[in-house]
Amino acid sequence: MEKPAELAAELRLPVDWLDYTILALYFVVVLGIGFAARRSVRTSLDFFLSGRSLPAWVTGLAFIAANLGATEILGMAANSAQYGVYTTHWYWIGAIPAMVFLGLVMMPFYYGSKVRSVPEFLLLRFDRGAHLLSSVLFAFAAILIAGVNLYALAIVVEALLGWPEWVSIGVAGVFVLAYITLGGLSSAIYNEVLQFFVILAALIPITVLGLKKVGGWDGLSDSLTRSHGPDFVTAWGGTGIGSDNPLGANWLTIVLGLGFVLSFGYWTTNFAEVQRALSAKNLSAAQRTPLIAAFPKIFIVFLVMIPGLVAAVLVPRFGTAESGYQYNDAIPYLMEDLLPNGVLGIAVTGLLAAFMAGMAANVSSFNTVFTSDIWAKYVVRDREDAYYVRFGRLITAIGVLASIGTAFLASSFSNIMSYLQTLFSFFNVPMFVVFIIGMFWRRASMKSGFWGLLAGTTAAMINYFVLYKQEIIDIPSDQGANFVSAIAGFVAGAVVMVAVSLFTAPKPEEDLQGLVYGTRSPGMDEPPGEGDDAWYRRPALLGWGAVVLAAACYIPFSF
Numbered sequence: 001m002e003k004p005a006e007l008a009a010e011l012r013l014p015v016d017w018l019d020y021t022i023l024a025l026y027f028v029v030v031l032g033i034g035f036a037a038r039r040s041v042r043t044s045l046d047f048f049l050s051g052r053s054l055p056a057w058v059t060g061l062a063f064i065a066a067n068l069g070a071t072e073i074l075g076m077a078a079n080s081a082q083y084g085v086y087t088t089h090w091y092w093i094g095a096i097p098a099m100v101f102l103g104l105v106m107m108p109f110y111y112g113s114k115v116r117s118v119p120e121f122l123l124l125r126f127d128r129g130a131h132l133l134s135s136v137l138f139a140f141a142a143i144l145i146a147g148v149n150l151y152a153l154a155i156v157v158e159a160l161l162g163w164p165e166w167v168s169i170g171v172a173g174v175f176v177l178a179y180i181t182l183g184g185l186s187s188a189i190y191n192e193v194l195q196f197f198v199i200l201a202a203l204i205p206i207t208v209l210g211l212k213k214v215g216g217w218d219g220l221s222d223s224l225t226r227s228h229g230p231d232f233v234t235a236w237g238g239t240g241i242g243s244d245n246p247l248g249a250n251w252l253t254i255v256l257g258l259g260f261v262l263s264f265g266y267w268t269t270n271f272a273e274v275q276r277a278l279s280a281k282n283l284s285a286a287q288r289t290p291l292i293a294a295f296p297k298i299f300i301v302f303l304v305m306i307p308g309l310v311a312a313v314l315v316p317r318f319g320t321a322e323s324g325y326q327y328n329d330a331i332p333y334l335m336e337d338l339l340p341n342g343v344l345g346i347a348v349t350g351l352l353a354a355f356m357a358g359m360a361a362n363v364s365s366f367n368t369v370f371t372s373d374i375w376a377k378y379v380v381r382d383r384e385d386a387y388y389v390r391f392g393r394l395i396t397a398i399g400v401l402a403s404i405g406t407a408f409l410a411s412s413f414s415n416i417m418s419y420l421q422t423l424f425s426f427f428n429v430p431m432f433v434v435f436i437i438g439m440f441w442r443r444a445s446m447k448s449g450f451w452g453l454l455a456g457t458t459a460a461m462i463n464y465f466v467l468y469k470q471e472i473i474d475i476p477s478d479q480g481a482n483f484v485s486a487i488a489g490f491v492a493g494a495v496v497m498v499a500v501s502l503f504t505a506p507k508p509e510e511d512l513q514g515l516v517y518g519t520r521s522p523g524m525d526e527p528p529g530e531g532d533d534a535w536y537r538r539p540a541l542l543g544w545g546a547v548v549l550a551a552a553c554y555i556p557f558s559f
Contacts, residue, residue, distance in 0.1 A: 014341070014344075015160075015161060015341070015344060015345065015348065016341050018341050018342050018345055019341055019342065019344050019345030019348060020345070021345070022342070022345035022346060022349055023345060023348060023349050023352070026198065026349045026352070026353065027175060029194065030175055030179055030191055030194075030356075031175065031178060031179060033179060033183070033187055033190050033191050033194065034178055034179030034180075034181075034182035034183045034187045034191075035182055035183070036183070037179075037182065037183025037184070037186040037187035037190060038182045038183045038187070040183070040186055041183060041184050041186070041389070043385055043389070044371075044372075044385050044388045044389050044392065045116075046184060046186070047184035047185065047389050047392050047393075048116060048184065048185060048367070048368040048371070048372060048392060049116060049185060049275070049278055049279045049368075050184070050185045050186040050189060050279040051186075051279075052278070052279060052280065052281060053279075053281050054186075054189065054279050054280055054281060054285075055280070055281060055285060056280060056281075056284070056285035056286075056288040056289055056292060057292060058189060058190070058193055059189065059276045059277060059279055059280045059285065059286075059289040059292075060288065060289045060290075060291070060292025060293045061192070061193045061196050061292070061293070062188075062189040062190075062192040062193055062196075062276045063273055063276040063277065063289050063290060063292070063293040064196065064293035064296055064297055064300075065192035065193065065195050065196035065199070065357050066192055066272055066273055066276060066357060066358070066360075066361035067273065067293075067297075067358075067361075068195070068196065068199050068300070068354050068357055068358070069148075069149045069354055069355060069357055069358015069359065069361070072300065072304050072354065073152075073199070073203075073304065073331060073351060073354045073355075074152050074156070074328050074330075074331060075328075075420060076090065076301070076304040076305065076308070077304050077305070077307045077308040077311075077330040077331045078308060078319075078326075078327035078328045078330055079305075079308065079327075079479075080304070080305040080306075080307070080308025080309050080312075080330070081308035081309070081311050081312045081318050081319055081327045081330045082308075082319055082327045083232075083247045083479070084224065084228060084231070084232035084233060084234075084309065084312075085232065085233050085234055085235050085305065085309075086235065086247045087301065087304075087305045087308070088235050088301055088305065089235065089254055089258055089259070090258065090301075091297060091298065091300070091301040092298070092301070093254065093255065093258060093259040093263070094258045094259055094262065094263040095263060095267060095294075095297055096294050096297060096298060097259070097263065097264075098263040098264045098266070098267035098268055099267050099290040099291070099293060099294045099297065100290070100291065100294060101264065101267075101268065102267055102268045102274070102277075102290045103277075103287045103288065103289065103290040103291045103294075104287065104291075106268050106435075106439070107277055107283070107286045107287045107289075107290075108283060108287070109121070109439060109514070109515065110274060110277070110278060110286070111277070111278060111280075111283045111286040111287075112283065112514055113514055113515060115278075116278070116368065116372045116373075117135075117271055117275070117365075117368055117369050117372055117373055118134075118138070118269055118270075118271040118274055118369075118431075119131055119134040119135040119138055119271070119369055119373045120372065120373055121435070121515075122134050122434065122435075122438075122449055123373075123377075124515055125438045125439070125449065125507070125512075125515045125516075126434075126438060126444075126446050126447075126448070126449030126450065126507070127446040127447065127449065127450065129447070129449070129450035130434065130446075130449030130450040130453060131373065131377075132373075132374070132378065133450055133453055133454065134431055134434075134453060135369050135370075135373040135374050136374070137427050137431070137453070137457065138271060138365075138369050138427065138431070139366055139369050139370050139374065140427075141423055141426075141427040141428075142271075142272065142362040142363070142365055142366035142369070142399075143362070143366060143399060143402045143403050143406055144406045144423055145272075145358070145362045145420065145423060146358075146359045146362040146363055146366070146399070146400075146403035146406070147403045147404070147405070147406030147407040148358075148407070148419060148420060149355045149356075149358040149359040149362075149403075150169050150172060150173065150355070150359060150403055150404060150407040151407035152328070152355055153168055153169070153172050153351075153352065153355035153356075153359075154168045154169050154407065155328070156332055156351055156355075157352075160332055160335065160336070160348065161348070169404055169407065172352065172355060172356055172359065173400045173401075173403075173404060175356065176356055176359050176360050176363060176400060177363075177396060177397055177400045179191055179360075180360060180363060180364055180367070180396050181393045181396050181397065184364075184392070185275065185279055185364050185368075186279075188360045188361065188364045189276060189279065191356075191357070191360065192276075192357050192360070192361070194353075195353035195354070195356065195357040196296075196357075198346075198349055198350050198353040199350045199353055199354050199357075200303070200350075201346050201350060202346055202347040202348075202349065202350020202351060202353075202354075203303040203304065203307075203350065204303065205338075205339060205343050205346075205347065206303075206307050206331065206334050206335065206338065206339070206347060207302065207303050207306045207307060209334075209338040209339070210306060210307055210310035210311075210334050210338060211306060211310065213310070213314070213338065214310055214313050214314070220233075220306070220309055220310065220313060221233045223313045224309060224312060224313060227312075227313070227316070228312070233309075236251065239251040239254060244476075247477065247479060247480065248475065248476030248477030248479065248480035249476075249477070249479065249480040249483055253480065253483040253484060253487070254483070256483075256487055257482070257483025257484060257486045257487050258483055258486075261429050261432070261486040261487055261489075261490045262421065262424055262425060262428070262429060262482070262483065262486045264432050264436075265424060265425075265428035265429035265430075265431065265432035265433075265486065265490075266424050266428045267290070268432060268435065269428055269431040269432050269435055270424075270428055271365045271368070271369060272361040272362050272364075272365040273290075273361075275361075275364065275365050275368065276289060277289035277290060307330055307331055307334050308327075308330045308331075310330075310334060311325075311329070311330040311333050311334060312330075314333075314337070315333070318330070331351070335347050335348075359403065362403075363396060363399045363400060363403065364396075366395075366399045367392050367395050367396045367399055368392070370395050370399070371388055371391055371392045371395055372388070375388075375391060375395070376388055421478075421479060421482040422464060422478070422482055422485070424482075424486070425460045425464070425482050425483075425485040425486040425489060426457055426460050426461055426464075426485070426489070427457065429456060429460060429486045429489045429490055429493075430452070430453050430454075430455075430456025430457045430460065430489050430490075430493045431453060431456075432490070433452060433456055433489070433490050433493035433494050433497070434449050434452045434453050434456070434493060434497065437452070437494060437497050437498075438515075438516070439515070439516060439517060440516070440517050441501075441516075442506065442509075442512060442516050442518075442519075443501055443506050444497060444501050444506070444507075445500060445501040445504040445505055445506045445507065446504070446505070446506070446507050447500055447504045448496075448497040448498075448500040448501040448504065449497070451496050451497070451500045452493040452494070452496050452497035452500070453493065454496075455492045455493050455495075455496035456489040456490065456492050456493025456496075457489065458492070459488045459489050459491075459492030459493070460485040460486065460488055460489030460492075461485075462488075463481070463484060463485045463488040463489075464481055464482070464485045468481040468484070468485070
């Protein structure tokens, strides 16, 4: 793929002292939260999981804010400028059902087993091979994704404020490193709650003013229909098998590739998200965490999709060479074109908050997995608790430095959402198939976890780098290739797990208690997900899930 140019030079913002004052106040508050959270860090459980003490509303907002990084702000706006209203599928099909499934079905296993990380669950369910491989893959993916946020921040700040890339990377890296090192996960989570509201304050004015400039939704829809065709402003138009559409995917690959495999693979096994739920004060709060996050997720799509659509109207052939802009320019272009000083400072602060939230989520999950799952179990074992807290702070610094290096990998993608979806198909989808089969099939053997994870990751990479990139198979777009890679990884992992399980010994029944659906661990009155506390016997929890799913199923068909 041809390396894209940096953000357009004409996007330089006319910031003044008021805008910089707002930005400076934000950084002061961020560090203040880090210093305040430091007082609560006494043990490694405090540092890595906030002592499992946080209320559901805090973990729920942190859960959604951790996802509001470069993926949402630049990536989804770029997606909308390139693919149109199809972007809604990443929310209503590619997020909400999986978030509800995580809260209702999977959290009892995660939280009830008292694991500190997602890979640690694989150690309990399978063996050390599956655990080590999943830990290494996740740590690697976390650093790559953190690098996406740094890269996005660098190009945006350089274009908008004139700061050199190394300055913007250094400033963001130092502040993220400072508040995570000081207060651990608690600092990251409370900052993410703040960042959630700052991000909304940045996106709402851009969306409202953008719609006003193009004549409201009707004016926007009419203009895009004339310039891009009617399918560009519908969620399902042109998705029949064999039909052409801007996304390059049909309804089957959208539903299976995005709605099931990629979506469930990301939301149910990505520790950067699950870690927030594991820090909740009890199982009920842990289950409500993704359900609370799902409500704003339903509507946030409008705040990232509409700016991309507006940019496609205001600049003919937006994202092409003749326009002078690439797809990632959508949000910065509207900031420069629409916002006055003061509001501009809030918008810049919101962008920085988004990038820092995404980076912090991945760095905090990286330090937990590397310290607890790799270092403490395979390198330096059985040391005092204070040692692992010190090492966690050290590996946080190393993770930030490593993410600076991986930031340059993201520069080869004009649409960073494509890059992120590629990573998810490689790393999250194979882990999901191992989880789902291991959690619901008792016969899945100890060895099947390692080989299923390896086969799924390998198959996804072969499909993308060999079959798609070498044009052995014809897939119209990178996003379409990601959907197919996800399906290939899922199928390969599942087939290999079943085959290996048939020829290797299953885990002893007594070791599966509390880890497989229908079993219970010692001290449990009922298996996870069953008994009087089961989600389907709790009207309040069931109501949360039902309302979210109903909204997610109804809204797409209105477009």
